[in-house]
Amino acid sequence: MTAIIQLNNLSFAYDKKSVLKNLNLTVQSGEILGLVGPNGAGKTTLLHLIQGILHSSHHAITVFGGQPGSLLAKAKISTMPQKDLQLNNIKVSEFVNLFASQADHPQNPAAVIQALGLTEIKNRLINQLSGGQRRKVSFAGAVVSNPQLLFLDEPTVGMDAGARQNFWDYIETLRQQNVTIIITSHYLEEIQKVADRIAILQTGQFSYVGSWQALQSHHTNGQLHFTTSLALSVFTHLSAVTAAHQTTAGITLLSNDTDLTLQALLPFIDQLHDITITRESLESIFLEMTNKGGLSK
Incomplete structure (x- = not known):
């Protein structure tokens, strides 16, 4: 090139x-x-x-x-x-x-x-x-x-x-x-x-x-959303989960490492439906970097 x-x-x-x-x-x-x-x-x-x-x-x-x-x-x-x-x-x-x-x-x-x-x-x-x-x-x-x-x-x-x-x-x-x-x-x-x-x-x-x-890849925060008949309490203490919320639309887990949390969900995978994973956007990472003064490792 x-x-x-x-x-x-x-x-x-x-x-x-x-x-x-x-x-x-x-x-x-x-x-x-x-x-x-x-x-x-x-x-x-x-x-x-x-x-x-x-x-x-x-x-x-x-x-x-x-x-x-x-x-x-x-x-x-x-x-x-x-x-x-x-x-x-x-x-x-x-x-x-x-x-x-x-x-x-x-x-x-x-x-x-x-x-x-x-x-x-x-x-x-x-x-x-x-x-x-x-x-x-x-x-x-x-x-x-x-x-x-x-x-x-x-x-x-x-x-x-x-x-x-x-x-x-x-x-x-x-x-x-x-x-x-x-x-x-x-x-x-x-x-x-x-x-x-x-x-x-x-x-x-x-x-x-x-x-x-x-x-x-340096910024692993994100959300996992799914529907399930299982209780919210099943998911609150999974790996990397920082918060969990339940509404009529399903359960949302906030995670500081979505890969770890997804692995922790595998034992329940047959009982989870419509799973979506949302990673941090460039805008949120940019705001984080400019507030902290650099790229977090």
């Missing part, structure tokens, strides 16, 4: 105030990386350094094998910023065509408009669109240039459920085309589903870089 982005002991400071500290990371071609962190962690600074908007010490960052912000890198990069461009008196189709005209090897603007579900609004003025519609148009402007590296900052804010699904379907299409994508979002359940790896940035340092599955 080809390294698209490399960070080599990257540090950065504003007026001698440290913002990023000794970051090391390699992002491979075709990888989708979810970059998450609390406000003030340094995410925006890091993205600006990778894009060449800010400048770091020599060789601390390479993008496409060269310096960030080089003509080569700029020709291969596109960005969907958090804030939509405030353009008046320009139609959706004109906006997409404008971005296509600035690219060396753009996609067909009409095809992008159709693929992203913008056909019905292509002749409307952007300033007359809803917030969710403007996000879709911003995304169209970002992808029509046919980038090899795509930055998405809070991409689905304001989109309805259908538009979000269409957006993530298109991301899967880009994945199949080997486009490298960096996503920052407060919708952590979306990053959990789509990212190949997750990088969690806290106080200027990576507290975790790896897959969602590996991160979840």
